[in-house]
Amino acid sequence: MKKDCSQMQKEILACNGVFNVAIEEHCADCESCYQFKKDWKLFDELKAAPAIALTNDFAIIRAAQKYSKSHRIQVAVRRGLGYAAATVSGIAAAYAVMFHGPMANTSNDILNKAWNWDSFEERVFVLDTAVEVSHQDLTIGEVPKDEALNKFIETEINFDEI
Amino acid sequence: MDKPDKDLIKAYLHGDADAFTVLYERYKRQVYSFLLKMLADKSSSVDDLFQHVWIKTMKNLHRYRDQERFLAWLFSIARNTALDHFRKQKKNYMFSELDREDTPEVENTSAEEPWRNMDRSELLSAVEAALLLLSPEQREVFVMRQDGLSFKEIAKLHDCSINTALARMQYAMKNLQKELIQWNTGG
Numbered sequence: 001m002k003k004d005c006s007q008m009q010k011e012i013l014a015c016n017g018v019f020n021v022a023i024e025e026h027c028a029d030c031e032s033c034y035q036f037k038k039d040w041k042l043f044d045e046l047k048a049a050p051a052i053a054l055t056n057d058f059a060i061i062r063a064a065q066k067y068s069k070s071h072r073i074q075v076a077v078r079r080g081l082g083y084a085a086a087t088v089s090g091i092a093a094a095y096a097v098m099f100h101g102p103m104a105n106t107s108n109d110i111l112n113k114a115w116n117w118d119s120f121e122e123r124v125f126v127l128d129t130a131v132e133v134s135h136q137d138l139t140i141g142e143v144p145k146d147e148a149l150n151k152f153i154e155t156e157i158n159f160d161e162i
Numbered sequence: 163m164d165k166p167d168k169d170l171i172k173a174y175l176h177g178d179a180d181a182f183t184v185l186y187e188r189y190k191r192q193v194y195s196f197l198l199k200m201l202a203d204k205s206s207s208v209d210d211l212f213q214h215v216w217i218k219t220m221k222n223l224h225r226y227r228d229q230e231r232f233l234a235w236l237f238s239i240a241r242n243t244a245l246d247h248f249r250k251q252k253k254n255y256m257f258s259e260l261d262r263e264d265t266p267e268v269e270n271t272s273a274e275e276p277w278r279n280m281d282r283s284e285l286l287s288a289v290e291a292a293l294l295l296l297s298p299e300q301r302e303v304f305v306m307r308q309d310g311l312s313f314k315e316i317a318k319l320h321d322c323s324i325n326t327a328l329a330r331m332q333y334a335m336k337n338l339q340k341e342l343i344q345w346n347t348g349g
Contacts, residue, residue, distance in 0.1 A: 010328040068179040
C-alpha cells in the first residue's frame with residue numbers, strides 16, 4: 001500500500017466528482033484508492049427521494065401564507081407609525097428652530113418691526129398737522145407759506161427716524 | 163429559468179407568499195432526507211421537526227445574508243433543530259470522539275464484494291440501514307454531502323476544519339463498506 005493513500009482519499013472526497021491527473025495516476029496503480037474512488041462515486045450518486053407527506057406541504061405553505069400576511073400588516077403599521085413620527089418631529093423641529101433656536105431673536109425682531117407702526121403713525125400725524133397749519137396760514141395770508149412750512153418741518157420732523 | 167434563491171427570499175419578505183413555496187419545493191427533499199436519516203430511530207417526530215425547521219426558516223428569513231448558500235443556511239437551522247430535539251430527549255450527541263484530524267487506516271477492499279453488484283434500490287436500502295449504524299457525526303457528514311453541501315460548508319456547520327470534515331467522511335466510508343460486507347453475508 002502506498003504511503004500517501006490516506007491523503008489521496010481525502011483529495012478524492014474533496015474533488016467534487018472531477019478528479020485531477022494526480023488522482024487518476026495514483027488510482028491506476030493503487031487498487032485500494034481505485035476502489036475507494038469507485039465507491040465514493042457510487043454513494044454520491046445514490047440519492048434517495050424521500051416521500052414527504054402532503055400534510056407537511058399543506059401545513060408549511062399555509063403557515064408561510066399566514067406569516068407573510070401578518071408580516072405585511074406589521075410592515076404597513078410600522079411604516080405608518082414611522083411617517084406619523086417623522087411628521088410630528090418635523091413640526092416640532094421647525095417650531096423649536098423658529099421660536100427657541102438660533103433664529104428666534106431674528107424672527108422676533110422681524111415680526112416686531114413688521115407689526116410696530118406706532119412711530120410711523122405719529123410722524124404721519126405730525127406731518128399732516130403741519131400741512132394743515134400751513135394751509136391755514138396761507139389762507140390767512142399773514143405769514144409767507146413756504147417759510148412757515150419749512151420752519152415747522154425742520155424743527156418738528158426728524159426724517160431720519162421715519 | 164429558475165429564480166435565484168435570493169430573489170425569492172426578497173420577494174417573500176416583500177409579501178409574496180408564493181416565493182416561499184418555490185423555495186420550499188426546491189429544498190424540501192434535502193431537508194427531509196437529512197432529518198429522516200438523523201432521527202431514523204424516531205421517525206414519528208421527523209414530520210414535526212420538518213415543519214418546525216420551515217417555520218423557523220420563514221421567521222428568520224430576514225436574517226439571511228447571501229454570503230452563504232441558502233441550502234447551507236437552511237441546513238444550519240435543520241441541524242440546530244435536530245440537536246435541540248436530541249437535547250430534549252436527553253440523548254447524547256457528542257462530537258468529542260472524532261474531533262481530531264486523523265484519518266482511518268486504509269484497508270484493501272476487494273472489487274469482488276457482492277454489495278457492489280446490487281441493484282440500485284437494494285443498495286439504497288442497504289446503505290440506509292448501514293447509515294443507522296454509523297456514529298451521528300459520521301452519518302451527518304455523509305448525509306449532508308449527499309444532499310449537496312460542500313465540505314467547506316459542512317466544516318463551517320460543524321465548526322471544525324475541512325480536514326476534520328474530510329476525515330469524518332473517510333471514517334463514514336470505511337464503516338459503510340464494512341457494514342455492507344456484513345449486510346451481504348447476512349451478519
